[in-house]
Amino acid sequence: MNLLHYAGRLYSLNTLDTRLTTSFKTPPSRLDPVRPSPDEAPYTKGRNGAGELAKGATPPRWRSPEFIYHGLVILLAVPLMFKTVYDVSKRMNIFLSRRALQTDIDDLASHENYHKFASLLSPGWIPGRKVDNSDQQYATFRDNVPYLFAVMMLHPLLRRLFDSVYNAAPNVSSIPPQNGSDSSGSSSSESIIANGRMNRRISFDLGFSALFLLALHGFSAPKVLLILYINYALATRLRKEYVPVATWFFNIGILFANELGKGYPYSDIANVILPWTASAEEVTEQNAKGNWGTVLDSYGGLIPRWEILFNVTVLRLISFNFDYVWSLNRGASSPVEKKHLDSANLSERDRVDLPAKPQDYSFGNYVAYALYSPLYLAGPILTFNDYISQQRHTLRSITRSRNLLYGIRFFIALLSMEVMIHFIYVIAISKAQPEWQVYTPFQLSMLGYFSLHHIWLKLLLPWRFFRLWALLDGIDPPENVVRCMSDNYSAFAFWRGWHRSFNRWIIRYIYIPMGGSGGPGARGKWGRVRGIVNLLAVFTFVAMWHDIQLRLLMWGWLISLFVLPETLAGLLFPKQKWKDHKEVYRLICGVGAVGNILMMMSANLVGFAVGLDGLEGLVQGIVRSYPGTISSIEKCFKPATLTSDPGLVFLGFACVALFTGVQLMFELREEELRHGIHMKC
Structure with a gap:
């Protein structure tokens, strides 16, 4: 096969996630991503067999003079961007020219920030380079990658061994047709096999999750199980009209309690339940020596701070409660049988929306779902209904070739991150709180830009690793990252395509129940205002869910604020009114998109990188006058064309x-769009 063609298939949307190339109402396909598929033809066929553009698509512009110019700009700009941030990540080499000999060497060295962040660097595996492993969140993943790979390889092997020993699925040939009908007998046998597969898989998931939880959190595992039990009790013992409110109060309360209680150390619990009859001297002596709680806390597993990772589990707890309550409103009849659907090949919409069987909402299934090992630590988020459906039937989208290509993409992304942190030390520079005024505006902007790329990669890698693990285990969760960070120009589209499974969870369990973009009967301007208010509430929850910090709340509010210009622009420049001036409309949208990008970069730098104070320093450094840039600008422009800054x-x-x-x-x-693919991100 042509190498270029294989690379195209490797980076096709169909390889990333079949949900991106098919409608959510269409059952998944078993099409091989390394072979051409009918839906990826550049043009649709007309009735006369002639090639026609897909509906709504415009003719290609790649070879037009405009896009040749755009290509040249990109070819020049991208290497310069990398070189600029690489230069500020290495030791300054002072070449003593004639001018340098007349300059105080100490003054030249004072513009060097390397000594400030050098202590944050570690020995790297690339010869001659140190590695910037100073980001604690990514360092935790990076340092444990070998162990995670070992578990990922061991997990499917243990499942196969378990299946061979405890094969709960009956033999199809041994099941006689029921009621004298071959079709009903076939349906019954398929149902029995599906139920047997689900029971077998969930039995294994429960056992493996128990061991996995103990290895991760040690004696803190019972705390996790206690929270799971309370949440399950709320869903199954309260009247159904009280369950939604109780679910939100409990789970949001857990987010705050975990943060304030710091994971509820056993030593604190022991101090609370210490008998009141003990004297003050005995209490002081016991605290000095340590109590039984201190001993338990010393066995905290690989990740003692379990509360940091529990936020993802909270989403699954909410998903179970709402899916269960909504199932009570569907009646006793099976929606799958009522709609004459093929339960073995349901569309994504049916897997998510159609409730599971009443007996599926058991405590064992709930615990297996909440603690499903491949997705426990970081997701992606899978709803309870979808999890149960995939436990019964393997999706046709899961193939060896697709898994192989997806794994190759993960390794390429991992290698890209390794190269980046070996040659670009943006995180260490930011942590060292340097004097921003020693950098040029271009250097400052690149530091901010590559800081965002580091954030993008450090989140993409765990998400794709755990999704790859789930795919190898026969579960297909949604892809979390659809587009590269540098391929976003819309705040709405960025939100849909970034942490996509979380976004879909938000829409299903928060945004639509709140009324969505305006609610029933809300139209026009007031509908849009209602939608913006709902969006503000959504991003407030998203910020609190990430971490209960002021800077993340500011990030959520900034994101909500920055969608306003895009909304207003859509009202002032409706696409339909410009259908006869598409080229002009494209240029207008381009100008608006530039503003959108600047605002999104600012919001994400505040929330996840440098904070508000750091952003203020970056902005001041970029827009201020920098003496070193005057001469370089004067070389390209006449003095009359220069501004004062x-x-x-x-x-x-x-x-x-x-x-x-x-x-x-x-x-x-x-x-x-020319390939028939229309995504909203």
Whole structure:
């Protein structure tokens, strides 16, 4: 096979997730991603057999003079971006030219920040390079990658061994047809086999999850199980009209309690339940020596701080409670049989929306779902209904070739991250709190830009690793990251495509129940206002869910605020009114997209990178005058064309470069549309 063709298939949307290339109402396909598929043809066939563009698509512009220019700009800009941030990540080499000989060497060295962050670097595996492993969140994943791979390989092997020993599925040939009908007998036998498969898989999941939980959290595992039990009791013992409110109060309360209680150390619990009859001297002596709680806390497993990772489990607890309550409103009849659906090949919408059988909402199934090992630590998020459906029937989208290509993509992403942290030390520089004024505006902007890329990669890698583990185990959760960080220009689309499974969870369990984009009967401007208010509430929850910190709340509110210009622009420039001036409309959208990108970068830097104070330092550094840039600008422009602030001159060039990038993003989406693929992100 042609290597270029194979690379195209490797990075196709169909390889990433079949949900991206098919409707959520369409059952998954077993099409091999390394072979051409009918739905990926560039053009649809007309009735006369002639090639026609897909509906709504425009002719390709790749070879037009405009896009040749855009391509040249990208070819020049991208290497310069990498070189700029690489230069500020290495020791300064002072070449003593004639001018340098007349300059105080100490003054030249004072512009060097390497000594401030050098202590944050570690020995690397690339010769001659240290590694920036100073991000604690990513370092936890990176340092444990070998062990995680070992568990990922061991898990399917143990499941196969378990299946061979405890094969609960009966032999199809031994099941006689019922009621004298072959079709009903076949249906009954398929149902028995599906139930047997689910029971066998869940039995294994319960056993493996118990061992996995003990290894991860040690004696803190009972705390997790206690929270799971209380949540299950709320769902099954309260009247159904009280369950939604009780579920939200309990689970949001758990988020705050875990944060404030710091995981409820046993030593604190022991102090609370210490007999009141003990004297003050005895209590002081016991605290000095340590109590039984201190002993238990010393066996905290591989990840003693279990409460940090429990936020993902909270989403599954809420999912179970709501799926269970909503199932009570469906009646006793089976929706699958009522709609004459093939239970072995349901669409994603049916797997998520149609309730499981009443007996499926058992405590054992609930615990197996909440603690499902491949998705326990970081997701992606799978709803309870979807989990039960996939436990009965393996999706046709799971194939060896697709899993292999997905695994290759993960290794390429992992290698990209390794190269980045060996040559670009953006996290260490940020942690060292440097003097931002020693950097040029271009260097500062690249530090912020690559900080966001580091965030993108450090989250993408765990998500894809755990999804790969689930795929190898026969479960297909949604892909969390659809597009590269640098391929986003819309705040709405970025939210849909980033942490996608969480976004879909938010829509199902929060946004739609609150009324969505306006609720029933809400139209026009008031409907949009209602939608924005709902969006503000959603992002407030999202910020609290990530971490209960002021800077993350500010991030959530900034995201909500920054969608307003995009909403207003949609009202002022409706697409339908510009259908006769598509090229002009594309340029107008490009200008708006540049503003969107700048706002999204600012919000994400506040929430996940440098915080508000750090962003203020970056912005001041970018827009201020920098003496070292004056001469370089004067070489390219006449003095009359210079503004009083070269930082603003740079910002203008940056906007032009972003506009070029946006036009490429537009064309990439048009190319997808020509292939019959329409995504909202």
